[in-house]
Amino acid sequence: MSLHNNKKGNKRMKVYFVSDGTAITAEVFGSAMLSFFDVDIEAESVPFLATIDQANGFVQQVNEEVEVGKAALVFYTISDPEISEVVQRCETHCYNLFGDLLSPIEKALGVPAQPNAQKAHGMKAGVYDIRIDAINYALANDDGVSIKNFEEADVILLGVSRSGKTPTSLYMAMQYGIKAANYPLNEDDFRAVGLPRILRPHKSKLYGLTIDPQRLHEIRSGRMAASKYASQRQCRYEIEEVEAIYRQERVSFLNTTLLSVEEISTKIMAEMQLSRHR
Amino acid sequence: MSLHNNKKGNKRMKVYFVSDGTAITAEVFGSAMLSFFDVDIEAESVPFLATIDQANGFVQQVNEEVEVGKAALVFYTISDPEISEVVQRCETHCYNLFGDLLSPIEKALGVPAQPNAQKAHGMKAGVYDIRIDAINYALANDDGVSIKNFEEADVILLGVSRSGKTPTSLYMAMQYGIKAANYPLNEDDFRAVGLPRILRPHKSKLYGLTIDPQRLHEIRSGRMAASKYASQRQCRYEIEEVEAIYRQERVSFLNTTLLSVEEISTKIMAEMQLSRHR
Structure with a gap:
């Protein structure tokens, strides 16, 4: 041809x-x-x-x-x-x-x-429930939800607003049945000493996301242009602070700027030694 | 070996x-x-x-x-x-x-x-934003959210509570960048004549999900055991009503009981002639 x-x-x-x-x-x-x-x-x-x-x-x-x-x-x-x-x-x-x-x-x-x-993507009894259960868990333990159930979490993703926590937690649930909670770190947390109290009992499950301040500025501007929230200054400040927390508290973290949600998820799973729930 | x-x-x-x-x-x-x-x-x-x-x-x-x-x-x-x-x-x-x-x-x-x-799952500029945008759209246009933005939807999933709308909309967003809104049909809708008013301008985008009443009863019982909501009688009633609406209004629909979220999503995309947003 x-x-x-x-x-x-x-x-x-x-x-x-x-x-x-x-x-x-x-x-x-x-x-x-x-x-x-x-x-x-x-x-x-x-x-x-x-x-x-x-x-x-x-x-x-x-x-x-x-x-x-x-x-x-x-x-x-x-x-x-x-x-x-x-x-x-x-x-x-x-x-x-x-x-x-x-x-x-x-x-x-x-x-x-x-x-x-051969039924690679077919419904296997049990498997389906694990994934749906994990999706529901991710949605219920996402940013801004008041009652947190971190005991059940396989991993708890940390990061500032719009650094990729929610898509990552949903992907891990959908593909691997992993229960990924997420916790947004904000100015209150930056002013405090140490990790937020609610996270302390779960330190071994914490994983941090970070992102280039310029990229964060672009993403936030897409939602709230010309706001303090989206300003380059604010983005730089939050990223500096959040990375300082990760380093002080020895929380593993990853820069998501150039990574797809698949790459972020598989890297976290490899580092946290998580495997698919079957 | x-x-x-x-x-x-x-x-x-x-x-x-x-x-x-x-x-x-x-x-x-x-x-x-x-x-x-x-x-x-x-x-x-x-x-x-x-x-x-x-x-x-x-x-x-x-x-x-x-x-x-x-x-x-x-x-x-x-x-x-x-x-x-x-x-x-x-x-x-x-x-x-x-x-x-x-x-x-x-x-x-x-x-x-x-x-x-070769960078199959790597970050391609643009593609990432489309998927994240679709995930955010699905989350913002999910059950119980008051302000609906159905103009932007590629497809609007209908179904009773716990028939699989949310995982399906998230999968379509994550894998294909498809904007899938969802609308829960409930007793108010069953008592009314015709489709809910908010859906009528978008009839060509509607797609219904249904499920075996027994399976629905099991799923709902996992969340609220011994409730009216989870009872076999209520599940049978809701499924009969919702399927009647689909038939009367000529809305295509699919029984999800034996299907994985991948199968549900790809079947909807084939029937609605949707293709991946690149």
Whole structure:
């Protein structure tokens, strides 16, 4: 297949992530692969492709696009062999993400693969409740909520307002079932000596977030432009103070400025030696 | 490698998901592969393996485990070729998840892979803000918040209390940057004629959740045992009423009882023709 160039001289690719389930595995893996390439991607997820008819319809669509020069890659994870066979009829580069590894893993494990066992993102009794429970915990133990239940926490995130505590606690709950409470440190805490009283019994669970003052200023300005709260001076002051507390109290901390919520969460879990609740 | 059997006669496997990044891709993909097998897994993520020293330490640990009969599989995604080479020295089944596909994709795209471009879960300017913005939107437009901003919503989730609206709206925000508001339907709405007034201008954005009354009873009992709210009778009544509203008003809806939050979210996105905000 030869690809047309777009006006900028970059390659423009139509890419499909296809699955008989959510297509999340195909999307995560395919996106990671494509991130190695400096190409302009138009990606589309095609989840729940679960019948032969749907598969035929998809193949026809792709083949029509290929014919008019719209290049395409197809990444797929399909557990039903008949549907998988139909998808292979796409007249373009079509990667069966599970295909190549199944047989080596069968040999390594010494047991046969069972296509019907495949239900990566399906509802597993128990697992669901753990995550929903952790999300509810994060929401109930977020900034500004008066009654704190820190006994149950796996980790308590500290930081000034808008340093990333809430998204991080929700991500840890959603992905890993981790109960992450969070506690906003503010001027009252800066004027006091030592850690806020409510945190002292839980010192081993504390983890601090910090952020570049300039970035904090931008984020806060998006919410309350031209306020004292968002001013560069105030942001600098709060970050200096909060980092001083972390150092004095020997609380591990992380600068979130250049990190995604996934990176922040996995770094905290590694440092605090937390693992997924299953 | 031969594997020892555990008492139940199942295989017990130690599995590592290794990366110089978050290891999320290795974990998602490796877990999906392993879900084909009826084996008892002890999985461990090893993120941020970013130096030769760390890689050597990891290899030594794995090789010691292999020597004492603790079987291991290693799934890895590492962009640095030198670190990748070290990890390959694990004396067990060691799968380079990116390795096999990079070269075919290079040929398909006609451009060379650039290892340093690989930053699948890293902070991309703009993308981060979209997701955080969507999370803040979901939190501000969740059950019980008085001022609703439905104009901005990509989708508005309807459902009775505890039918899964909040986790779904947060997942859609976190993973896809979708702004999902949610609106709890209650007895006042059941007694009224038609949809609540506040929803009427946004009919095309509405999506309903429903759930088996028995499951709803269990979930509510976990929060308020022996209450009217959690009673089987009340749960049956609310579900009958809410489904009647969906049917009368022709609002698409989904039964969430057996679905994970990933499945609920991807099904809604497919039906409402929503795509990831990039």
